[in-house]
Amino acid sequence: MLPKRLVVGLISLCLMIRCTGGNERCEASIRGACPPAWIQWGDKCYKQGSEDLPWAEAKQECIKMRSVLVMPQSQEETDFLQKNLIHKFWINCNDLQVEGTWVCQDGTTDVEYRNWRVEPAEPNNGAGGEDCAVADETGWNDVSCEFHAPTICKRPAPQLHF
Numbered sequence: 001m002l003p004k005r006l007v008v009g010l011i012s013l014c015l016m017i018r019c020t021g022g023n024e025r026c027e028a029s030i031r032g033a034c035p036p037a038w039i040q041w042g043d044k045c046y047k048q049g050s051e052d053l054p055w056a057e058a059k060q061e062c063i064k065m066r067s068v069l070v071m072p073q074s075q076e077e078t079d080f081l082q083k084n085l086i087h088k089f090w091i092n093c094n095d096l097q098v099e100g101t102w103v104c105q106d107g108t109t110d111v112e113y114r115n116w117r118v119e120p121a122e123p124n125n126g127a128g129g130e131d132c133a134v135a136d137e138t139g140w141n142d143v144s145c146e147f148h149a150p151t152i153c154k155r156p157a158p159q160l161h162f
């Protein structure tokens, strides 16, 4: 345990930096660390699922861990995941509702970022039945939702507010 005085000092310092940083709103918060077994990138935490699963089950696995199936919002985020967890994984992106209309969401937020593989061109709805997407080093590919792929779950890093 940290001495109480040190903790109070650190919190005060954080408050001071926040409040003198020129922010219009003087909001104080300390970014917490990710739970054990989760890795941190910015203010997000990530964890790989225990086994390869079909897409819908991958989504459920993340919900069970109070998180969501990952949906990278940039190449930087993808690079971090591939370097630190696994090179190929499901993303929360599907065209199950309307063929060819891809819905990609980070939690409930629509994500505009796309990184479909260029060569061979994806998404190709191969065999007429590819409605879920995996990411790997070559970009995204649509595959059958029944395909078994690794899962990465994502959740916000805990924030302590004052």
Ligand SMILES: [Ca+2]
Pocket: 095, 099, 100, 125, 129, 130, 131, 132, 142
């Ligand atoms: Ca499709």
Ligand SMILES: [Ca+2]
Pocket: 122, 123, 124, 125, 126, 130, 141, 142, 143
């Ligand atoms: Ca495909």
